[in-house]
Amino acid sequence: MDGWDVFWLVAAGVVIAATLAVAVTLLVKLVRARRLLGATGIPMSSKVLFWASVVYLVSPVDLLPDPVLLDDIGFLLVALRSLHKAAERAGVTGRVRPEGGPDAVGGPLG
Template sequence: MDATEWFWWSVVAIAVVATVVVAVRLTIKLVRARRLLGASNIPMSNKVMFWAAIAYLVSPVDLLPDPVLLDDIGFLLLALRSLHKAAVRVGAVGPGRPEA
């Protein structure tokens, strides 16, 4: 293997490891967010966005090919951020309450 080939394999390996790390952190956030889905004071639109992002994650149709999970991760992060902001707005999460 020459130096150029070794370099590109290293870049790919680093990208794969980074994607796996982000996916694991995102999975932890998803597990913590499930508590917010049961809160009655959070708007249904935020809950629907969350479930739509989950459906997009498992869907075989993607904007980017499946080995590249950037679009899936982006949609999930957007949905989690929206759900968390709604929870803070209605007081389900905040000072004195556990984070989601």
């Protein structure tokens, strides 16, 4: 192996590690955002945008080839931001009460 082979191997490893870090972060945000989908007061358009981005993420049809996930990640980030902004405007938080009462997804916890 010469110097360039090692360089490209390390560069590929860094790109793969960065992609996995972004994917894990988005997965955590998706799980947290799922709680908001059942809340009332959030416009249906924000919920539909979220589900459309999830469908686009797993669909084989993309604007960019699949190894380049920039379009998928970008669309998902826009949908998550829209969902969270709509939840803020509606006064809904994604936090769940420990006792899981009737207001499991609701206003600020007191």
